[in-house]
Amino acid sequence: MSFDVAGVRRQFPILSEIIDGKPVHYLDNGASAQTPLAVIDAVRKYETTSRANVLRGVHRLAERATEAYENARAEVAAFLGVKPMEIVFTGGCTAAINLVAYSYGQLLKAGDRILLSELEHHSNIVPWQLLRQRSGIEIDMIPVTTDGRIDLGKLPGLLTPRTKLISLAHISNVTGALLDVKAVVAAAKGVGAKVMIDGAQRAPHGPLDLPELGVDFYVFAGHKAYGPNGIGVLWAKPELLDAMPPFHGGGSMIGRVTFAETTWAPAPRRFEAGTPPIGPAIGLGAACAWMRGLDWTAAHDHEMGLVQRLMDGLQKIDGTQILGPASLQNRYPVVSFMLDGVHPHDVAQTLDSFGVAVRAGHHCAQPLMDRFDLDGTTRVSMAPYNDTSDIDALLAGVAHAAKTLR
Amino acid sequence: MSDELYQEKIVALAKAKTGAGKLAAPTRSARRDNPLCGDRVVIDVTLDGQGRITGIGHQVRGCLLCQASASALASLAVGKDAAGIADIRHDAERAIGREQGAAAEPYAAFAPVAAHKSRQECVLLPLEALKDALA
Ligand SMILES: Cc1ncc(COP(=O)(O)O)c(C=O)c1O
Numbered sequence: 001m002s003f004d005v006a007g008v009r010r011q012f013p014i015l016s017e018i019i020d021g022k023p024v025h026y027l028d029n030g031a032s033a034q035t036p037l038a039v040i041d042a043v044r045k046y047e048t049t050s051r052a053n054v055l056r057g058v059h060r061l062a063e064r065a066t067e068a069y070e071n072a073r074a075e076v077a078a079f080l081g082v083k084p085m086e087i088v089f090t091g092g093c094t095a096a097i098n099l100v101a102y103s104y105g106q107l108l109k110a111g112d113r114i115l116l117s118e119l120e121h122h123s124n125i126v127p128w129q130l131l132r133q134r135s136g137i138e139i140d141m142i143p144v145t146t147d148g149r150i151d152l153g154k155l156p157g158l159l160t161p162r163t164k165l166i167s168l169a170h171i172s173n174v175t176g177a178l179l180d181v182k183a184v185v186a187a188a189k190g191v192g193a194k195v196m197i198d199g200a201q202r203a204p205h206g207p208l209d210l211p212e213l214g215v216d217f218y219v220f221a222g223h224k225a226y227g228p229n230g231i232g233v234l235w236a237k238p239e240l241l242d243a244m245p246p247f248h249g250g251g252s253m254i255g256r257v258t259f260a261e262t263t264w265a266p267a268p269r270r271f272e273a274g275t276p277p278i279g280p281a282i283g284l285g286a287a288c289a290w291m292r293g294l295d296w297t298a299a300h301d302h303e304m305g306l307v308q309r310l311m312d313g314l315q316k317i318d319g320t321q322i323l324g325p326a327s328l329q330n331r332y333p334v335v336s337f338m339l340d341g342v343h344p345h346d347v348a349q350t351l352d353s354f355g356v357a358v359r360a361g362h363h364c365a366q367p368l369m370d371r372f373d374l375d376g377t378t379r380v381s382m383a384p385y386n387d388t389s390d391i392d393a394l395l396a397g398v399a400h401a402a403k404t405l406r
Numbered sequence: 407m408s409d410e411l412y413q414e415k416i417v418a419l420a421k422a423k424t425g426a427g428k429l430a431a432p433t434r435s436a437r438r439d440n441p442l443c444g445d446r447v448v449i450d451v452t453l454d455g456q457g458r459i460t461g462i463g464h465q466v467r468g469c470l471l472c473q474a475s476a477s478a479l480a481s482l483a484v485g486k487d488a489a490g491i492a493d494i495r496h497d498a499e500r501a502i503g504r505e506q507g508a509a510a511e512p513y514a515a516f517a518p519v520a521a522h523k524s525r526q527e528c529v530l531l532p533l534e535a536l537k538d539a540l541a
Binding site: 342343344345346349350353361362366369375376404405 | 411412417443444445446467468469470471522525528
């Protein structure tokens with residue numbers, strides 16, 4: 001069965017817009033994906049039939065809102081292959097990483113070590129640097145291979161008995177390389193370190209089985225996974241959530257408050273202080289349900305066919321170079337490239353005039369740019385709704401930039 | 407639309423690379439970074455006793471707009487002091503629509519940037535660096 005890309009496209013209203021006379025060739029999914037009617041309808045249903053605060057009221061709107069919110073938690077859990085009460089809703093992926101850095105970080109001592117990689121997004125670097133300032137932990141870094149993968153060959157030499165946590169991107173938001181998570185988990189076990197995976201770029205490509213992967217923490221953002229803005233997810237093993245102190249204090253996260261002492265609610269409430277982003281959570285639940293309804297074997301083949309078409313096309317344009325794995329094995333449809341003699345921002349701006357949306361720059365991964373001595377790259381990031389016309393429009397734009405701008 | 411943004415005049419300015427490179431013995435130098443896009447400009451100048459520019463060199467790691475602006479600036483800078491450079495800055499601001507009035511050449515070439523807010527800093531970065539060098 002071939003993949004019904006037209007059928008998928010019809011579910012995303014923005015893809016049939018004509019903007020300034022140009023169709024929407026949206027290839028900036030790694031920054032933010034588009035959202036399907038299923039999500040828009042779920043949020044609209046909450047706002048028009050169930051809007052109220054959650055976990056506080058006894059009236060029927062509050063009951064409806066709470067039920068929809070908790071159903072969303074269950075949808076996200078099903079998407080990750082875990083239990084609903086292990087899902088913490090956060091404000092985003094960055095917020096989820098900061099939560100772990102703060103709350104799990106409270107359990108660490110000066111001299112404990114955290115292991116990151118050279119290709120991490122700034123959001124998986126800076127929260128650990130803040131923790132280092134607060135509590136004197138140390139940060140180690142796994143280097144990246146010439147083809148843009150985390151060099152797991154260097155992993156054993158970097159693990160120490162003081163290494164408490166390894167936190168790595170599941171898929172690089174720059175090179176598209178897929179991490180061998182199981183190999184990391186196996187190595188971490190040897191020293192008793194926990195493993196956190198930043199799934200920001202992986203979640204948009206289909207359901208996961210976290211227990212099978214064997215990780216301890218997993219985080220992702222709603223808006224990159226066809227859901228609304230302002231919502232993200234932290235999953236952690238229940239024993240870790242139980243051991244972690246709260247991050248924010250406020251309503252909902254308490255057991256009992258007196259001025260002498262306050263006790264904490266159990267997870268996930270302990271980590272959801274205040275009124276949560278209810279509509280966005282409901283939208284994310286719908287996005288997870290939508291993703292679970294897609295045939296990802298076919299979708300992935302379709303996406304990787306587009307990657308091949310892109311790579312073949314770029315190769316025909318003089319002076320292009322790809323930053324990332326050349327093979328389609330263990331890689332996802334995020335492709336960064338450079339065009340000799342043309343700055344990435346000029347490539348992206350030219351592409352905009354062809355109706356093609358991409359991202360250019362350092363992609364919040366400056367250490368990786370430094371590693372390759374680059375100012376930036378042009379990044380093409382795909383979703384199942386992209387088709388050959390998107391890739392062909394992009395290639396025409398790159399060829400035009402090559403011809404006119406150098 | 408951006409096709410107009412990269413009109414021939416701007417591309418020609420960038421390709422001309424007027425004043426591109428380091429000076430051997432600059433009186434002053436300054437570097438400016440744009441944290442948003444990572445563009446970077448280093449400007450070297452030599453000055454006479456009255457603070458007038460006698461030589462200028464620029465190194466741009468940045469986009470075409472930034473390169474074109476550095477080129478335009480270098481073509482005008484020699485003989486100018488800080489006040490003269492401030493006048494050129496007004497011209498640049500007029501060209502990109504941040505100030506009233508018509509801009510003179512060569513900055514008039516940047517008129518299409520008026521419609522691209524996110525790219526205006528690219529044009530101003532070399533002027534910022536030169537201002538720092540003269541401060
Ligand atoms: C790998 C990776 N991690 C984390 C993030 C941060 O996500 P957010 O900005 O939605 O919190 C991103 C977003 O670009 C990302 O690509």
